[in-house]
Amino acid sequence: MSITRTARRARAKIAASIAALAAGSLILTACSGSSASASKLDGTYYIKDVNGTSQLGQLVVKGNSVSHHEYDCDGVYEKPDVTSTGEFNKDQSQIIWTVAGDDSRNKRTGSESISTSNTSISISGSPYVRDNSDAGKALLDGFKTKCGK
Structure with missing residues (x-):
């Protein structure tokens, strides 16, 4: 049982990390887009x-x-x-x-x-x-x- 719980926790942490990275990537992309157009x-x-x-x-x-x-x-x-x-x-x-x-x-x-x-x-x-x-x-x-x- 403890192996199953550990695996679920690991998958949940990985999924949360991926979601956080994706959200951060979107924010950075949005910010760089506005400054790139302003910088021209x-x-x-x-x-x-x-x-x-x-x-x-x-x-x-x-x-x-x-x-x-x-x-x-x-x-x-x-x-x-x-x-x-x-x-x-x-x-x-x-x-x-x-x-x-x-x-x-x-x-x-x-x-x-x-x-x-x-x-x-x-x-x-x-x-x-x-x-x-x-x-x-x-x-x-x-x-x-x-x-x-």
Whole structure:
């Protein structure tokens, strides 16, 4: 009898271990899937004349975190004039702004819809181009020329 009980306990422990490993594997797969899709967006993006101003808009993406900075000619080499932070929603169709900058010109509040491509992120229809793309390099060169730097 004791051999039967020992065998049953061993099988039960093995089954529990397999179930735990399977559950852990599913959790890790789910986590790696979301960070993998977020990481393909990682980088720095720019837009000219952000919010209808002559300022340069910069969007920095790190995983699911997003920061938005606005620069004038002097600030682009130092500290941004306006900064906001946020994060992507689960399906990366929106940015939810969590901390708005204290500048009254800041337009980044609530949430905004986004669409993405390999070289850009559009926020509410305004395209931010990746800094190392041809369009991004041209935009930055034009801003530097305008600012006389």
